[in-house]
Amino acid sequence: MPEAQPEVKKRADAQANYARILEVALAALTADPDASLNSIAKTAGVGAGTLYRHFPTRDHLVVAAYRHEVEELVDAAYSPWIAELNPVAALRTWFDRMAQYGMTKAGLMSALDAATKSVPFERAEIHGLLTAAIAHLLERGQQAGELRADLTAEDVLLAVGFLWRLDPASDWRPQAARLLDLVVDGLRAQ
Amino acid sequence: MPEAQPEVKKRADAQANYARILEVALAALTADPDASLNSIAKTAGVGAGTLYRHFPTRDHLVVAAYRHEVEELVDAAYSPWIAELNPVAALRTWFDRMAQYGMTKAGLMSALDAATKSVPFERAEIHGLLTAAIAHLLERGQQAGELRADLTAEDVLLAVGFLWRLDPASDWRPQAARLLDLVVDGLRAQ
DNA sequence: ACCTGAACACCGTTCAAGT
DNA sequence: ACCTGAACACCGTTCAAGT
Numbered sequence: 013m014p015e016a017q018p019e020v021k022k023r024a025d026a027q028a029n030y031a032r033i034l035e036v037a038l039a040a041l042t043a044d045p046d047a048s049l050n051s052i053a054k055t056a057g058v059g060a061g062t063l064y065r066h067f068p069t070r071d072h073l074v075v076a077a078y079r080h081e082v083e084e085l086v087d088a089a090y091s092p093w094i095a096e097l098n099p100v101a102a103l104r105t106w107f108d109r110m111a112q113y114g115m116t117k118a119g120l121m122s123a124l125d126a127a128t129k130s131v132p133f134e135r136a137e138i139h140g141l142l143t144a145a146i147a148h149l150l151e152r153g154q155q156a157g158e159l160r161a162d163l164t165a166e167d168v169l170l171a172v173g174f175l176w177r178l179d180p181a182s183d184w185r186p187q188a189a190r191l192l193d194l195v196v197d198g199l200r201a202q
Numbered sequence: 203m204p205e206a207q208p209e210v211k212k213r214a215d216a217q218a219n220y221a222r223i224l225e226v227a228l229a230a231l232t233a234d235p236d237a238s239l240n241s242i243a244k245t246a247g248v249g250a251g252t253l254y255r256h257f258p259t260r261d262h263l264v265v266a267a268y269r270h271e272v273e274e275l276v277d278a279a280y281s282p283w284i285a286e287l288n289p290v291a292a293l294r295t296w297f298d299r300m301a302q303y304g305m306t307k308a309g310l311m312s313a314l315d316a317a318t319k320s321v322p323f324e325r326a327e328i329h330g331l332l333t334a335a336i337a338h339l340l341e342r343g344q345q346a347g348e349l350r351a352d353l354t355a356e357d358v359l360l361a362v363g364f365l366w367r368l369d370p371a372s373d374w375r376p377q378a379a380r381l382l383d384l385v386v387d388g389l390r391a392q
Numbered sequence: 393a394c395c396t397g398a399a400c401a402c403c404g405t406t407c408a409a410g411t
Numbered sequence: 412a413c414c415t416g417a418a419c420a421c422c423g424t425t426c427a428a429g430t
Contacts, residue, residue: 022412022413023412023413025412025413025414026412026413026414029413029414048402048403048404049403049404049405050402050403050404050405051403058414058415059414059415059416060404060405060406060415060416061405061406061407061413061414061415061416062413062414062415064404064405064406065413065414070404162380163380163384166377167377167380167381167384170364170367170368170377170381171364171381171384171385173363173364173367174360174361174363174364177360177363178360187356187357187360190352190353190357191357191360191361194353194357194361194385194388194389195361195384195385195388197388198384198385198387198388199384212393212394213393213394215393215394215395216393216394216395219394219395238421238422238423239422239423239424240421240422240423240424241422248395248396249395249396249397250396250397250423250424250425251394251395251396251397251424251425251426252394252395252396254423254424254425255394255395260423393430394429394430395428395429395430396426396427396428396429396430397426397427397428397429398425398426398427398428399424399425399426399427400423400424400425400426401422401423401424401425402421402422402423402424403420403421403422403423404419404420404421404422405418405419405420405421406417406418406419406420407415407416407417407418407419408415408416408417408418409414409415409416409417410413410414410415410416411412411413411414411415
């Protein structure tokens with residue numbers, strides 16, 4: 013159950029800028045995942061240097077902008093209404109939620125996409141959050157003997173990576189359902 | 203069984219430039235999938251405009267540069283030694299080959315990656331080639347009653363998309379094997 | 393017909409100068 | 412401490428001028 017680390021005290025204007033950049037970045041990246049950092053800085057009314065001071069790389073900004081969404085998704089894996097479901101249904105339901113998030117936030121898809129690659133530093137944060145959530149759901153099913161024990165959370169994250177390669181403009185739901193059925197079925201013991 | 207379309211007669215220097223750009227692009231993109239077009243033009247000894255005359259977009263160049271590799275992969279799907287295998291083994295063996303290609307050519311991975319997204323124009327070409335090859339292997343198994351009939355070639359392409367999100371620097375083979383087992387198992391009838 | 397390469401608008405990133 | 416915004420090196424792309 014990941015928790016936001018205690019914020020270091022910053023000067024008031026720095027805090028306000030940080031918040032404003034994040035707010036603008038979320039909107040801009042949702043509209044266009046390739047939005048330029050300069051344009052985000054300009055829209056936020058700060059100098060380019062200020063953006064770089066707070067977010068040394070593009071990844072830092074993307075990760076921070078979608079932290080909320082990712083945390084919501086991750087928290088859902090530990091929620092009581094997920095715990096009530098049997099392990100297989102819990103996993104499947106959580107993946108459905110994952111698809112929803114990915115399809116409504118274009119920029120979030122980039123972040124999740126990067127999360128399936130094993131790259132250093134910031135991207136690893138989302139990767140870690142997601143694999144921890146998957147591991148939690150996976151272990152429940154493995155202990156109950158309902159899910160295969162020879163697959164890791166990383167394996168599963170890769171296997172459902174198709175979720176953010178679907179076309180949001182298309183009728184993606186039936187395709188997502190077919191493929192999730194295939195994967196979740198493959199995760200069953202025996 | 204896709205075939206290269208008959209080349210339109212071009213001036214000799216244009217043909218030579220075309221070939222040289224492609225040669226340089228293959229090497230450059232393999233080394234770094236984000237290699238700049240200007241740097242490729244410079245290395246090829248042509249002006250930037252010449253590169254754009256032959257390849258109006260980056261996608262055109264990437265697709266053309268890896269045409270050979272993709273065609274080799276696609277042709278393998280129709281090869282006699284694949285035809286000798288039972289349908290499930292044929293599919294699995296072909297996916298193994300796909301992983302090999304993806305892991306040794308960084309730029310090819312970008313092209314394949316784009317191929318799983320339904321984007322217009324040039325990228326659709328690789329998508330079409332790959333889905334045709336998959337459809338061929340799929341239909342053999344479906345007619346033999348060994349593979350599920352409710353999945354399309356597009357579904358399968360998405361399902362194995364993890365192959366080009368593996369980390370070439372890591373020990374990816376066991377992970378690819380685990381996940382391919384999972385998918386191919388899910389494709390089996392019943 | 394085709395090529396060159398300077399030019400344009402833009403990008404990410406840095407850093408002196410300000411408060 | 413933190414911010415600004417001009418500056419730098421680079422990118423993709425265009426297009427007048429050449430052959």
